[in-house]
Amino acid sequence: MRSTERAARRFPQPVRVGDLIDRKVLEPRENQPVLGRVAALSRRPDGGADVVIRLGGWLGFGAHDVAVPVEAVGLLGEHLALLDVTPEQARALPRFDLAAAPIIAPDEVIRVGLVKPFH
Numbered sequence: 001m002r003s004t005e006r007a008a009r010r011f012p013q014p015v016r017v018g019d020l021i022d023r024k025v026l027e028p029r030e031n032q033p034v035l036g037r038v039a040a041l042s043r044r045p046d047g048g049a050d051v052v053i054r055l056g057g058w059l060g061f062g063a064h065d066v067a068v069p070v071e072a073v074g075l076l077g078e079h080l081a082l083l084d085v086t087p088e089q090a091r092a093l094p095r096f097d098l099a100a101a102p103i104i105a106p107d108e109v110i111r112v113g114l115v116k117p118f119h
Helices: 003-008 087-092
Strands: 013-016 024-026 034-043 049-055 064-069 073-076 079-082 109-114
Touching (some): 064 087
Antiparallel strands (some): 013 109, 024 034, 049 064
16 A cells, blocks of 8 residues: 555644644654654645654754655644654655755645554
């Protein structure tokens, strides 16, 4: 099953982009460690959206941004959970240049799927 088909089965809900900024992104494990935080959402050339996740670092130092398709995450309460990309794959993604990316405005509404807790 393709990630877009899996995402469609997660009952996508309308969410204001500004409400996603700075949310924690959790790993899909029972103890739900924090992988990073949402830095921004970017528009892809095909019209879709990517979630830009700030990974690693300590107090913001040494962190780097990566982008994953919005279909690869799900809303989990006040957090986002990484679903269709493993944490290892996310860490291996190339650095994302926010300065050169088309950023989605905070007042725009996109659809994000829901996910149930991992425990």
